[in-house]
Amino acid sequence: MARIGYARVSTIDQDLNVQLERLRREGCEIIRSEKISGGSREGRTELATIIEFLRRGDELVVTRLDRLGRDTRDVLNIVHECQQRGAYITILDPHVSTRGELGCVIVTVLGMVAQMERRFIRERQREGIDRAKLAGVYKGGKTRIDHEKVKHLRDAGLGHSEIARQLKCSRMQVYRISMKYRCSL
Structure with a gap:
């Protein structure tokens, strides 16, 4: 039985170190990480690799549920795939595990909250962009890659x-x- 940590941030500008350190302190023997949006599972190769190699009794550990995903359906599919392999998921903040039925219910509710939060973030971003355009100061996002x-x-x-x-x-x-x-x- 292995404890496998998964860390994710949405952009290349963000730092993974806080998550990585927390997962190490929690005793994760293997830690995989990536810098990609959690809005969908598309392109999240590290997460796919973890799920593919999970064995019965293994534990996938994330610091917060939104690191696993921000779409309720994706989160529930990840939970289901882990359960199909006989593995379970532990979320550190708040501490929830899918080992029991109550844990699965809580993960479902937290997944819905994460999805709602993502929608709010998009709405606030759109409002800010619209205000900046009206003020004539919006230049678009900066190009991060040449x-x-x-x-x-x-x-x-x-x-x-x-x-x-x-x-x-x-x-x-x-x-x-x-x-x-x-x-x-």
């Missing part, structure tokens, strides 16, 4: 994974840039 650098590396024959490694970003970001410029890449 698209020309991606194109140059792609033209040099590098694959998406190697480009992501060199630019310290996710493969998904490289794929998106490639799709945007697919005619020229």
